[in-house]
Amino acid sequence: MKINKKIPGRINDLADVLTKLGCERVGEVKHKKTSRKPTMWLLRNQDFFCDKSMTSICNEYWLPTDEATYGPIWNMSQGDISMVNNKLKELEAYEEFLEVSPGEDPEEDFETIRRTRKKEGNS
Numbered sequence: 001m002k003i004n005k006k007i008p009g010r011i012n013d014l015a016d017v018l019t020k021l022g023c024e025r026v027g028e029v030k031h032k033k034t035s036r037k038p039t040m041w042l043l044r045n046q047d048f049f050c051d052k053s054m055t056s057i058c059n060e061y062w063l064p065t066d067e068a069t070y071g072p073i074w075n076m077s078q079g080d081i082s083m084v085n086n087k088l089k090e091l092e093a094y095e096e097f098l099e100v101s102p103g104e105d106p107e108e109d110f111e112t113i114r115r116t117r118k119k120e121g122n123s
Helices: 011-020 054-060 078-098 110-122
Strands: 024-028 039-042
């Protein structure tokens, strides 16, 4: 933290806070383009990532927070960025799937919910 953003504190302080917030530590993962090993955390949607490899989480679903570093530091081409953005759309679809509308019963079978959603969408 101090090196990159000049923020006082220890990395363990950040880890403690993320853990208390319910985040899940993935660990250090090799970024294929640069061979750097950022420490990855899952802030939400942990179930979505349970069947993904640590490497795919880093290389297919993650973008650096600072867009200015995409090319110079992380060696990401426009194609790489587009691929990640497409994967993030897949994640958004997963989040939408999990959303429960106020009128839907979460115990109801999904096929019935789908039919109801289609009817409401066509009305």
